[in-house]
Amino acid sequence: MTLDCAWLRDTLAYDCCPVKTVKTVKTVNGEPALEIGTPFSFADGTAIVFYLIEQGAHLLISDNGDTLFHLNSVGLDPFNKRRESAIRNTLLPFGVSLESSGEIRSLAPTERAQHAVAICISSVLAVAEQERGWLGVPEVVNNFSDEVEHDLRLWKPRQQPVRYPKIKGISKHEYTFDFMLAGELVDVISPSHQATGGLMRKLGDVLSAPGERPKIRVVIDDRDDFERAETEKQIIGSMASAMLFSSLKKVAGQATIH
Known part of the structure; x- marks a missing residue:
């Protein structure tokens, strides 16, 4: 062999x-x-x-x-x-x-x-x-990801989101994001300190890698705890574009009107 x-x-x-x-x-x-x-x-x-x-x-x-x-x-x-x-x-x-x-x-x-x-x-x-x-990552995160994908398609109908794109960080470890849309990596998370901590380490590794700096967007679930989601958004926003799920639904709805 x-x-x-x-x-x-x-x-x-x-x-x-x-x-x-x-x-x-x-x-x-x-x-x-x-x-x-x-x-x-x-x-x-x-x-x-x-x-x-x-x-x-x-x-x-x-x-x-x-x-x-x-x-x-x-x-x-x-x-x-x-x-x-x-x-x-x-x-x-x-x-x-x-x-x-x-x-x-x-x-x-x-x-x-x-x-x-x-x-x-x-x-x-x-x-x-x-x-x-x-x-403390709940199972509903998987369903949440499907809902985000639906709204991403409505927001940018001329672009097709690609599931699970991979990218390597400076540590040479390979990370998977939830989507790639219009040249931007997209991740979705639930609003918790643990989830944000893991995400920030991931972002730090990916954004420190040599070469062109990738564009990254994070969508945070604010359906059950708006205040917690807003707090996590401020933290994540220091390293990537961060938006609440309610904001995504709003821009997706506006896109369908025009």
Whole structure:
């Protein structure tokens, strides 16, 4: 077997990048690996990725420590004893291990690669779901995103919003936004201190990256708590264009009149 992107796409149907050709990305142990891009992300839009390392007749599947790094970046200390224990308990049913390096990994025979990668993805998605609980991100955010998309289409009918655009920050971590509309990245959030804190770290990383500075807009849900949403808007507005959902609905309504 040749562990390359062609094999990966044929076997797993995921996007792929050979890490050894990307000088800024290395596994925690410095091993040559294939980076798997998945369509999944954490609560703040950070992409969930995995790395495949060939070890004889087996494949080592690793998150390269990215999951714990992400949790730490949004203010959730993963090495707090209670939280680390909770993470280990979340991973336990999937049969994957959490190493002392902070790496989530699994070793599987090459012929079981498809199943093993699916299990590893499921394990990190379980941690991502736990993260949402720790951050207090409600399930209604997903429905809110659909409502925002509807109003974006009304606001700028000649432009089609693109779902889940990705962009890398100065840390080389890849982030996912909810939409791209007319050259502007758009994220939607609920009005909470935790959600804003995670978003500000994400914005800081993305806006500090070299190259042309991206345009970013954040839509804040103000349906249940206008005062809290207005407060979060002022904070987010220091780094990106911020608007309340009620304001978006207003401009969307005006667009349909003209």
